[in-house]
Amino acid sequence: MLNVSDLKTPCYLIDEERLQRNLEILRGVEKRTGAKILLAQKAFSCYHFYPLIGEYISGTACSGLYEARLGFEEMGKENHVFSAAYREDEMDEIISYCGHIIFNSFSQLEKYRERVLAAGKKIGLRINPELSTQEGHEIYDPCSPKSRLGITRKNFREDMLEGVSGLHFHTLCEQNSDDLERTLEAVEKKFGGVLKKMEWINFGGGHHITREDYDIKLLENCINRMQAKYGLEVYLEPGEAVALNAGYLVTEVLDITENDMPIAIVDTSAACHMPDVLEMPYRPPLYGAGEVGAKPWCYRLGSQTCLAGDVIGEYSFDEPLKIGDRLVFGDMAIYSMVKNNTFNGMPLPEILFRRRDGSLERLRNFGYEDFKSRL
Numbered sequence: 001m002l003n004v005s006d007l008k009t010p011c012y013l014i015d016e017e018r019l020q021r022n023l024e025i026l027r028g029v030e031k032r033t034g035a036k037i038l039l040a041q042k043a044f045s046c047y048h049f050y051p052l053i054g055e056y057i058s059g060t061a062c063s064g065l066y067e068a069r070l071g072f073e074e075m076g077k078e079n080h081v082f083s084a085a086y087r088e089d090e091m092d093e094i095i096s097y098c099g100h101i102i103f104n105s106f107s108q109l110e111k112y113r114e115r116v117l118a119a120g121k122k123i124g125l126r127i128n129p130e131l132s133t134q135e136g137h138e139i140y141d142p143c144s145p146k147s148r149l150g151i152t153r154k155n156f157r158e159d160m161l162e163g164v165s166g167l168h169f170h171t172l173c174e175q176n177s178d179d180l181e182r183t184l185e186a187v188e189k190k191f192g193g194v195l196k197k198m199e200w201i202n203f204g205g206g207h208h209i210t211r212e213d214y215d216i217k218l219l220e221n222c223i224n225r226m227q228a229k230y231g232l233e234v235y236l237e238p239g240e241a242v243a244l245n246a247g248y249l250v251t252e253v254l255d256i257t258e259n260d261m262p263i264a265i266v267d268t269s270a271a272c273h274m275p276d277v278l279e280m281p282y283r284p285p286l287y288g289a290g291e292v293g294a295k296p297w298c299y300r301l302g303s304q305t306c307l308a309g310d311v312i313g314e315y316s317f318d319e320p321l322k323i324g325d326r327l328v329f330g331d332m333a334i335y336s337m338v339k340n341n342t343f344n345g346m347p348l349p350e351i352l353f354r355r356r357d358g359s360l361e362r363l364r365n366f367g368y369e370d371f372k373s374r375l
């Protein structure tokens with residue numbers, strides 16, 4: 001794959017070729033359907049790549065002031081914001097950066113409607129279609145009971161839509177287009193009458209469009225249908241799909257110990273550098289390794305930190321691991337550097353970039369000050 005033996009570890013490595021491959025797929029969807037695709041910055045805010053991403057897709061989606069500003073300053077294309085609630089003292093600045101402001105309640109709409117319209121910006125409302133299509137990941141399910149995200153049909157006020165030009169929903173996570181199709185059925189059933197009065201709809205994120213088994217044809221049928229039936233402009237705001245499998249996290253084996261099974265201590269941390277491994281939870285792919293039992297040499301990989309549960313997972317290898325070996329985790333561009341932290345004084349991984357021609361560039365490195373300055 002690449003020679004990782006001279007890299008300073010731990011480091012994230014973003015792969016331009018893989019990123020561009022994803023972007024080409026997304027641009028294809030835009031071109032064939034006329035829908036607009038926005039990068040959900042929450043998943044991947046590595047703004048060094050925003051000029052490249054902006055060559056392929058229509059803009060950015062953000063969740064508050066800082067992401068709004070980053071998208072505005074670093075990509076400068078369409079910029080849509082949704083927040084569960086906006087602060088009074090940030091609102092004017094947010095409006096200045098964004099073309100579309102999406103509210104989560106009628107009280108927020110009432111509070112800020114005049115200011116948004118006076119600035120010539122568009123207003124949307126986030127709806128909750130109350131259809132859970134994912135199992136086991138309640139933390140990522142905005143349709144779970146008592147969810148705060150999106151207005152339910154029961155709480156929706158068709159008499160209060162003055163100034164509202166669009167609806168937004170976001171209910172999927174790492175899903176295929178069959179779940180989008182089912183979600184749209186629920187949206188139409190509950191909000192079809194409202195859609196007829198709208199100009200645009202935003203399908204949110206969670207569409208795993210760049211995954212190999214994703215059914216792009218069905219996605220495009222869904223888009224075409226909403227355009228034809230209601231005359232709507234369609235937006236999608238995937239995060240994962242933009243940088244899926246476009247980054248690695250390289251780590252070094254520092255020690256090998258034993259407690260009922262061999263344990264390798266590495267210089268990265270699930271808690272600090274890949275928090276979704278513990279939060280979601282999931283097992284990240286590791287190059288050259290297999291499931292437990294698939295290969296002869298099995299290890300539990302754990303971190304330097306004092307957190308007992310800071311374990312990345314159990315993996316098997318063709319050869320015994322040695323101190324100093326480099327391990328390369330896959331799919332580490334998304335929800336990694338945007339979530340990392342310096343818990344326990346762990347250093348932050350450097351961020352490197354591999355160009356199409358194979359050359360490497362260091363984008364950022366971090367040190368003691370990055371730990372100290374936040375405390």
Ligand SMILES: *Cc1c(COP(=O)(O)O)cnc(C)c1O
Nearest residue numbers: 040043170204205206238239240
């Ligand atoms: C998280 C989020 C996204 C992006 O989701 P992915 O799963 O990364 O595609 C898009 N829109 C909203 C409102 C979100 O909260």
